[in-house]
Every structure is written in structure tokens, then in C-alpha cells.
Amino acid sequence: MRESKTILTVDDSRTMRDMLLMTLNEAGYDVVQAEDGEDGLAKLGDMRPDAIITDINMPKLDGFGFIEKVREDPSYVSVPILVLTTESEQDRKDRARAAGATGWIVKPFNPSKLLEALRRVGA
Secondary structure: OOOOOEEEEEOOOHHHHHHHHHHHHHOOOEEEEEOOHHHHHHHHOOOOOOEEEEOOOOOOOOHHHHHHHHHHOHHHOOOOEEEEEOOOOHHHHHHHHHHOOOEEEEOOOOHHHHHHHHHHOOO
């Protein structure tokens, strides 16, 4: 049996974290949750996730800053980062891609599309 893959989720909404946890656990993923970008960076210090799912609009450190900080560490350069947000403007997508995001999913998310996106990035 293969070892399950680990996903770090970063979102300030407890409801969204719970929905991600349920969806990902049911699909066989291990999940580590963070409440904002700063918390996400702290959790990364203890782990090597197979993928990261992050919101953009969060207190303390937003998703753009979080992605930039993750990409500054050479050990996380190849970890796929999916943005999961209510934002859909092209300039926000371009900014996230420039920061190092791998993909973009608009909330509310469709569980099967989220899982397909994770599979596409190798997680």
C-alpha cells in the first residue's frame, strides 16, 4: 500500500478548512491545516507537503506573501501550490502565478475538480 500524500491547507475560514479536510481525507490524503500565511510558514518548518492549497485574502500574511516566502526556500521550489479563493480577476491570477502559484481554483470549490487539480500537479 502506498504511503498517503500530505497536503498543507492555508485558509483563515474554519468552514473552508473543515470542507478541505473532509474532501482531502476522504480521498486518502493526510492534511495539515494552517489559519493564515504566518501559520502556514510555521507548519512548513516541520513538514514536506506533496502540495499546498492556499487562500489569498487572509490576515497577518496574505496568500501572495505566503507563496513568495515558500518559493524563497529552495527545498519547496517544486512543491505545487494551488490557490483556492473567491477572487477571479486575471490580474490577481497573474500576480499569484508570478509569486509561484501552480494553479487557481475559485471558491466555492467542486470536490472532484479540486482532487483532479491535485492529481494534475502530481499530488
